[in-house]
Structure formats: structure tokens, C-alpha cells
Amino acid sequence: MQIYLPIAEISLDALVLLGLGGMVGFLSGMFGVGGGFLMTPLLIFIGVPPAVAVGTEANQVVAASVSGALAHWRRGNVDVRMGVVLLIGGFIGSTLGVWLFTFLRGIGQIDFVISVSYVLFLGIIGTLMVVESVRAWFRSRNPSAPRRKLHYHNWLHGLPFKMRFRRSKLYISALLPLGVGILVGILAAIMGVGGGFVMVPAMIYLLGMPTSVVVGTSLFQIVFVTANVTFLQSVNNQTVDIVLALLLVVGSVIGAQLGARVGTKLRGEEVRVALGLIVLAVCARVAWTLVATPDDVYSLGIGGRH
Amino acid sequence: MAARFLFILVVFAIAPPAHAQRLAADLSSKEVAISTGFSGAELLLFGATEGYGDIVVTVVGPLRNEVVRRKQRVAGIWVNGASVTFYEAPAYYRIAATRPLKEIAPPGVLEKLQIGVDRIELSTHSKRSPAEILAFRKALIRNKKSAQLYSEDVSDIRLVRDLLFRSTIPFPATVPIGEYQVTVYLFKNGKPVSSQKTPLPVRKVGMEAQIYNFAHQHAAWYGAIAILIALVAGWLAGVIFRRA
Numbered sequence: 001m002q003i004y005l006p007i008a009e010i011s012l013d014a015l016v017l018l019g020l021g022g023m024v025g026f027l028s029g030m031f032g033v034g035g036g037f038l039m040t041p042l043l044i045f046i047g048v049p050p051a052v053a054v055g056t057e058a059n060q061v062v063a064a065s066v067s068g069a070l071a072h073w074r075r076g077n078v079d080v081r082m083g084v085v086l087l088i089g090g091f092i093g094s095t096l097g098v099w100l101f102t103f104l105r106g107i108g109q110i111d112f113v114i115s116v117s118y119v120l121f122l123g124i125i126g127t128l129m130v131v132e133s134v135r136a137w138f139r140s141r142n143p144s145a146p147r148r149k150l151h152y153h154n155w156l157h158g159l160p161f162k163m164r165f166r167r168s169k170l171y172i173s174a175l176l177p178l179g180v181g182i183l184v185g186i187l188a189a190i191m192g193v194g195g196g197f198v199m200v201p202a203m204i205y206l207l208g209m210p211t212s213v214v215v216g217t218s219l220f221q222i223v224f225v226t227a228n229v230t231f232l233q234s235v236n237n238q239t240v241d242i243v244l245a246l247l248l249v250v251g252s253v254i255g256a257q258l259g260a261r262v263g264t265k266l267r268g269e270e271v272r273v274a275l276g277l278i279v280l281a282v283c284a285r286v287a288w289t290l291v292a293t294p295d296d297v298y299s300l301g302i303g304g305r306h
Numbered sequence: 307m308a309a310r311f312l313f314i315l316v317v318f319a320i321a322p323p324a325h326a327q328r329l330a331a332d333l334s335s336k337e338v339a340i341s342t343g344f345s346g347a348e349l350l351l352f353g354a355t356e357g358y359g360d361i362v363v364t365v366v367g368p369l370r371n372e373v374v375r376r377k378q379r380v381a382g383i384w385v386n387g388a389s390v391t392f393y394e395a396p397a398y399y400r401i402a403a404t405r406p407l408k409e410i411a412p413p414g415v416l417e418k419l420q421i422g423v424d425r426i427e428l429s430t431h432s433k434r435s436p437a438e439i440l441a442f443r444k445a446l447i448r449n450k451k452s453a454q455l456y457s458e459d460v461s462d463i464r465l466v467r468d469l470l471f472r473s474t475i476p477f478p479a480t481v482p483i484g485e486y487q488v489t490v491y492l493f494k495n496g497k498p499v500s501s502q503k504t505p506l507p508v509r510k511v512g513m514e515a516q517i518y519n520f521a522h523q524h525a526a527w528y529g530a531i532a533i534l535i536a537l538v539a540g541w542l543a544g545v546i547f548r549r550a
Contacts, residue, residue, distance in 0.1 A: 067544025234529030298445030301373035
């Protein structure tokens with residue numbers, strides 16, 4: 001069933017889009033991740049213009065994160081103070097990011113920057129996940145090995161503007177969560193992701209937050225930051241396709257529920273290794289588009305506004 | 307449509323041959339409407355003429371600036387490098403004729419009328435060498451052709467009994483919106499003796515048009531509504547599945 005997407009200006013099969021949403025939703029439900037980092041490259045692979053894929057995906061992540069954020073909010077798993085600091089950083093970062101996106105689009109480098117960002121971040125995160133899970137697996141085999149400390153004290157803890165985050169039992173510089181927020185905001189704008197895959201490790205390892213509040217607080221931040229990206233992309237670039245977003249949302253919410261049920265039956269390490277491998281596979285696929293000789297080294301750009 | 311076709315036939319049959327170079331043509335549709343189910347369209351152009359001659363049909367899309375970029379390898383990675391902007395390039399271009407163009411008219415005549423993919427006027431302010439600009443120009447045409455927006459000059463029009471002709475005009479799903487111009491030329495002895503221009507709007511209609519226009523004219527509201535829809539959809543899904 002072909003459907004014409006009014007903003008992407010292409011005609012795609014609605015069932016394929018629902019299926020894509022369902023598949024990514026399934027994985028995101030199973031692994032407890034947003035799924036934006038899988039959806040955006042997949043949309044580009046099936047022919048959605050990269051700029052529209054990124055803008056629309058930010059919109060879809062709003063829908064994918066809101067029910068989780070509400071559930072964590074009700075259970076009191078959100079460190080609001082920390083969330084607000086992250087959010088301020090997120091607003092700054094995503095505003096900068098959309099501005100950068102508009103600029104790069106104008107000079108014809110946006111597709112390249114999107115691809116490089118994906119290769120870089122997916123490569124690092126995927127490798128870390130696989131290594132970490134394999135290590136954890138070996139540790140569980142060999143319980144006498146020394147345990148690693150949860151977090152280390154280093155120069156980061158000497159930064160000024162210290163704030164007390166009671167819910168996280170932390171007394172750290174506000175600049176740390178602000179910086180994390182800014183970085184995640186930029187990624188959200190340029191890659192069309194929630195940024196959970198960067199923020200969650202940063203919260204655990206860099207900020208030293210207790211795992212009980214990490215997911216809730218990150219979802220809280222993601223909802224607002226992706227909403228900001230949706231708004232700014234709509235205003236600056238007109239690259240948010242509501243029809244596409246809605247199809248993806250319908251598919252992904254159903255997929256996510258099924259995935260969550262399967263996820264509870266799997267072991268933590270296995271899940272993480274599997275997710276790490278998927279992340280690396282997407283990374284490799286995007287990397288291939290960068291190094292493979294294109295069919296035609298010339299391409300038509302958009303705009304030409306002068 | 308058949309009635310229209312018949313009408314033209316009748317008009318030609320009863321009208322006295324006042325002018326020697328008469329030409330009439332019409333399209334099977336007044337516009338190309340892009341709606342929800344749009345996956346490309348095909349229009350039929352039909353018409354009639356008098357006596358011998360050659361028919362050439364050009365379909366020219368809205369003029370706009372096109373940027374052509376060339377990728378280059380930097381440290382093993384393909385990156386967009388040099389670019390050339392061509393001003394007022396047609397977004398869509400199609401030609402059909404009764405015979406190969408070079409048999410219909412001499413190059414000078416075709417050049418003047420910009421008939422033929424290689425004769426489209428593409429201007430640029432680029433300071434690159436003519437050879438380089440030619441390479442970019444060829445790349446523009448090649449890319450447009452692979453996107454089915456430009457087509458090779460075809461000679462598929464058949465003139466039935468030196469009187470009736472028809473030609474199909476295909477539009478891909480990615481057809482750019484705007485005002486198109488369909489021109490039918492009648493050539494005799496290598497000279498254009500008659501022509502007829504018909505405007506053809508390609509536009510989004512219905513929901514597609516409303517969403518597109520809203521996104522461009524009220525971008526802030528569009529963004530706000532997109533967020534609201536996402537929030538409600540996500541929240542609703544959470545509620546439904548918690549109950550289930």
C-alpha cells in the first residue's frame with residue numbers, strides 16, 4: 001500500500017514503514033533503548049532524505065519515550081534536579097545542533113556529518129558494550145577476580161559550581177551534567193536520536209548516578225530535548241514528516257510491548273552482547289556507504305538558494 | 307476523453323483549411339494531482355494536425371537552481387567537494403517527437419528553441435574551466451535522468467494518417483511541484499511552422515497539500531502539533547498496554 005509522504009516527498013509502502021517501526025520498536029522494548037539510532041539509518045537506507053529522517057525521528061522518539069518517562073515518574077525514579085540541569089544543557093545543545101544542521105545542509109555536508117557521527121558513536125558504544133558484557137560474563141565465571149570500583153575521583157570532581165543532587169546522593173559540579181546535556185542535545189539534533197545510548201553510560205560512569213534513577217532521569221530529559229529538536233527542525237528546515245512519524249509510532253509502540261515481554265526472559269549479559277552486535281552491524285553498514293565508491297561521484301544538492 | 311478526441315476529429319473534418327499549419331492538442335488531465343496514494347502518474351497528450359510534418363512535444367518543469375556536487379576521496383572517505391550551481395534549470399524535462407530530432411530540424415533551429423536534453427540552457431556563475439563546467443552539466447543531466455526527471459529524447463510519437471498524434475508523459479513519484487509547460491511544435495521542412503503551449507500545474511492536493519502548506523506557512527504551529535501528537539500517541543499507547 002503506497003503512501004505519499006508530504007514532507008519527504010517520496011512514495012513508500014505504508015506496511016513497510018509499520019513493519020520497520022514494529023521491528024525497531026521490538027528491539028528497543030527488548031533492550032530498553034530508544035531505537036532512534038537504528039531507525040534513522042534504516043529510514044535513510046529505504047530512501048528517506050537524511051534531513052527528513054533525522055527531523056522525523058526526533059518526533060518519533062518523543063512518542064517512544066513519553067510513556068516510559070511517565071511510568072518512571074510515577075515510581076519516583078526521576079531525579080528532577082539532575083534532570084533539569086541535564087535539560088538546560090540539552091536545550092542549549094539541541095538548539096546549537098539544529099543551527100549546525102541548517103548550516104551543514106546549506107553547504108552540502110549534512111549527509112556526510114550524519115554518517116560520520118553514526119560511525120563514530122555506534123562504533124564506540126557498540127565496542128564498549130560487547131567488551132563490557134564479555135568481561136562481565138568472564139567475571140561471573142570467575143568470582144574471585146577483583147571487582148572494579150564504581151567510579152573514580154578525578155579532576156572532574158574539582159570543577160566549580162557544586163550542587164547537591166539528593167535523589168542521586170551526589171554532590172558534584174553542575175557543569176558535569178550540563179556538559180553531558182549539551183553533548184546529548186547536539187547528537188539529538190544531528191543524528192535524530194534520543195541520545196540515551198550516550199547519556200546512560202555517561203550518567204553511570206561519569207556522574208556516578210545510582211542505576212535506579214538513571215533510566216527515568218534520562219527518559220525525562222529525552223522527551224523534552226527531542227520535543228525541542230522537533231520544534232526547531234520544523235521551524236528552521238521543515239523536515240518533520242508527521243505522516244511518516246505517525247506510521248513509525250504506531251508500529252513501534254506495538255513492537256516495543258512485545259519486545260519488552262521477550263526481554264524479561266533473557267539474561268542481562270546476553271542481551272547486552274546482542275545489542276552491542278546490532279549496534280556494530282549498523283555502524284559497519286553506515287561506514288560502508290562512506291568508503292564504497294559511489295555509482296556516480298556527482299550528486300544533486302537541494303536548495304541552491306542564493 | 308474519447309469524446310474530446312472525437313470532437314477534435316469532427317472540428318478538423320468540417321472546418322475549411324484556412325491555414326495551412328493548423329495544430330490542436332490537449333492533455334488527458336488538466337493537472338497532476340499528488341494525493342495520499344500518489345506513486346507517479348502518466349498523462350496522455352493527444353492532438354491533430356493537418357497535412358504532413360513532424361510533431362515535437364516538450365514538457366518543461368518549473369525552473370529552479372540546482373547544485374551539483376562532486377565527491378572526492380579524503381583519507382579513504384568520500385566527501386562532497388567541488389560544487390557548481392546552475393541557475394534556472396528545469397526541474398523536469400521531457401521530449402518526444404515523431405522522428406529522431408536531427409532528422410526533423412537542423413541543430414541551429416533546435417538550439418534556439420532549446421529542444422533536446424543537451425540543448426537545455428543552464429547558466430552558472432562558476433569560475434571553473436569550461437571543460438569542468440561541462441562535466442558538471444553532464445552530471446546534472448545524468449542524475450536527473452536516473453531520477454526519471456529528465457528523459458532521453460524519444461521518437462515515439464506516431465502520426466496517424468498525417469492527422470492524429472498521441473504521446474504519453476510519465477511523471478515519477480518524486481515529481482517536483484510547480485507550473486509545467488507543455489509545448490507542441492509542428493515542423494515542416496525543418497522549420498517550426500506552428501506551436502501550442504499548454505500550462506500543466508503539478509500540485510499536492512487534499513491532505514498532502516494541507517500538511518505541506520501548513521508545515522511551510524505555519525512552521526511553529528506545525529512543530530507544536532507534531533510534538534502534541536507524539537505526546538498523546540505515546541501516552542495513549544502506555545495506557546492501552548498497561549490495561550491489556
